[in-house]
Structure formats: C-alpha cells, structure tokens
Amino acid sequence: MDPLILALLGFCAMMLLIALHVPIGISMALVGVTGFAQVVGWGPALSLMASEPASAMGSGSL
Numbered sequence: 071m072d073p074l075i076l077a078l079l080g081f082c083a084m085m086l087l088i089a090l091h092v093p094i095g096i097s098m099a100l101v102g103v104t105g106f107a108q109v110v111g112w113g114p115a116l117s118l119m120a121s122e123p124a125s126a127m128g129s130g131s132l
Contacts, residue, residue, distance in 0.1 A: 071108065080105045 080101045087097035107115035 073109065076105055076108055 083104075084097050084101040087100065088094060092100075103115050103119055106118065
C-alpha cells in the first residue's frame with residue numbers, strides 16, 4: 071500500500087479514536103504501531119514496542 075494513503079488512513083483512524091474519547095496518547099500509539107507494522111511487518115513493530123519504552127526510561131537525558 072502507498073505510504074501516503076496509509077498515513078491518511080492512520081490520521082483518520084486516530085481522529086476517529088479521539089472522537090470516541092480514547093485518550094490521545096493511546097490512540098497515537100495504536101495508530102503508530104499499526105502503521106509501522108503495515109510498512110515493515112508485525113515482527114519488527116512488536117519488537118520495537120517491547121524495547122523502546124525501556125530504552126526511553128533508561129535514558130539519562132530524559
């Protein structure tokens with residue numbers, strides 16, 4: 071699928087989730103992981119979700 075169309079669909083999905091009163095951070099995370107998975111695959115997307123929060127919390131610059 072074309073990345074531009076995928077981004078437009080993701081933006082619309084995020085706005086729909088926000089309109090349904092899903093918290094903004096949760097809706098951004100869901101749409102972001104789903105979009106990333108559509109581009110590179112579910113394995114790398116889930117691997118990123120497993121490693122990135124621990125990496126961000128372990129960073130001294132935050």
